[in-house]
Amino acid sequence: MSDWQMAEAWTLEEAIANIQQTEDTGKRYYAAWWFGKFRVQDERAVNALLAALKDETDRSPDGGYPLRRNAAKALGKLGNLAAVQPLIESLESPDYYVRESAAQSLEMLGDRQAIPALQALLAGGVAAAVKAEGKPHLVQPYEAVIEALGTIGATAAIAEIEPFLDHEFAKIRYAALRALYQLTQEAHYAEQLMEALNGNQLQLRRSALLDLGAIGYVPAGQAIAKAYAENSLKLISLKGILESHLQRTAETLDADGLQLLELMDSLL
């Protein structure tokens, strides 16, 4: 049985015991994952994760902090705003993956307090957004940061995000399109994401699918259903669009909603 499968079978008490003990760093790592996966609300879990954000004992050969990474990821899923300040601090972690997970979690928590710290990571603009030396990633987690600013509603960041529409990496361009649509509601941004559904790289089509789902762009329904990608992803994307739509209609099922359901049915 894999470690994940074994961990998945834990009870809440076991997971809490596992994150509190210090002997076995592997168990703490999986416990952090567990709390996020099962969206645990228990205060003990939240406190243990906040403590884990500062852990010094679990280090990876590349100098990273695996337990901190998992803790940063999990904290976004618990809906507990006590995590906001600590996650903002984690945006300055020397570990890129901690910074990235912190940005993603701050996006999930949606607290506007995070905006200045997120904006700070875009400093230097596109010119500074280059590969980190000797690493497989850029100097900052631009995609995660830009997406977070979009979701949280950081209209003050629009001018800073716009130049990223021309970044050499498509995924960062898509993140900018997504955020700018969320911040301005201007259709041309969403339409460019729809065009990306016809691109010839599967990874990029997948990104565009998920971005359209995240911004809830109803007119993209048909194009999403026809896109050349896995049905599972298309279903996730359409679900996102439907749920945005239902928020606007207070869950009244109208013609647009019915059409989205029909598209989803056809992909099952």
Next chain:
Amino acid sequence: MTVDVLIRAVNNPTSAQDLVKNVAQLAATKDEQAIPTLVEVLKFNNPGAAVAAVNGLINIGEAVVPYLLENVDGYNYGARAWMLRIFAGIGDPRALDLLIEAANKDFAFSVRRSAAKGLGNIQWHKVPDSEREVQQQKVCDCLFLALEDGEWVVRYGAIAGLEGLSQAIPEARKIVIKNKLTEFLTTEPEAAIRARIQKAILSLP
């Protein structure tokens, strides 16, 4: 081009993209001779080709079912998952037990969701009158269980399946399904699924 030529093209592709195109062309013939070749394609690790093959086999329909039933055990997990989708798409009652098991127990939620939906698509006129009610009850029980799946998309598929099933059953049974869905509406946490429930309820008395 004759089917033979197209079959040879599928077995001798010059590239992965070429394979997808060749499979789509073969599938478009809807020729029963193509069945073994199209089923073979499910074993290749090429999702685009598999999708084209699955669609082609569903379109060929009934003739595919005995061939698949004979071969389903021997194939790798990925191919079996595609086969279950084909059964779900055709709706032949000979695959009923396989679909019921898959909807509740398959390891992959993408298989569970398509099996659940497929159970709403069964060609009931092919089931003898004496057995129909018992089999429909089995399907209903299976889908009620699938409503409790941890994955949202499986619950969604179960509702679509129940909507399909309800069109083939007597009024008294439709009401049982309607009551179940109405109750489920009060506990389902995902808005998209609640919308699907609402739509299903609209089609019931």
